[in-house]
Amino acid sequence: MSHSLLVRPAQARHVPALLELLDALFRLESDFAFDAGKAERGLRMLLGQDDALALAAEARGRVVGLCTVQTVISTAEGGPVGWVEDVVVAEDWRGRGVGRRLLAEAERWAAERGLTRLQLLADGDNRAALDFYDRLGWGATRLVCRRRTL
Template identity: 50%
Template structure:
């Protein structure tokens, strides 16, 4: 049985391991255990953000995760959420875990009164893009840019 719950500090080592897998897929990011651990710690301390985990009850292993980070949107006139870090361990994919994590994120966002959820996905990760489309996410005309 798999349970979706909010993360706790003792989950961080397993979450960092999942982020290592995710960042090996995404060309824009490089894995750094210290940075990812610090980022997770900051999210756990935040009262406006959320980390959800999928936990296997038989051995308490964390099989997947996602985060929701709150932003303010002038377009929406209020708080919106950025869904990030959705990853499921390779041996447990295609079993509905990612769908459960997204549903948990949607529920959390509704409780918090967020007006919209959005996400960024690697444009070359066709399986992820197809998955999000099947979950009802829609592409926009926006392009993500960044500056370091």
């Protein structure tokens, strides 16, 4: 399968398909509500950002996966690290190596830019995603997420 899968930086023409993937992802995460207008604005901002990456996975001309990375400065690391977000694969393409390819490409991009760590948040109830990250060698932390709306 992997020979027919293309993982590369997303382009503006991919946005409608990426919005469908984000809709599916947000349905799984009770902390978020999907808003197509906001999602599109956010995606387009990411596409124009030098220190961020939005990866699209394409199979047979169809967008089947998304993963984004954004750079922040870590005082713990003394340099740039990356936040991985928006990891989602189309339902009929799950379990076929697309997620693994997306994260491998995100890691390659991050390492090339001197990022020393990647981190992400996952819904504590999303056992499938947690098992996926375990399988890919992502360590667990004791951190929990808090937020305050402005």
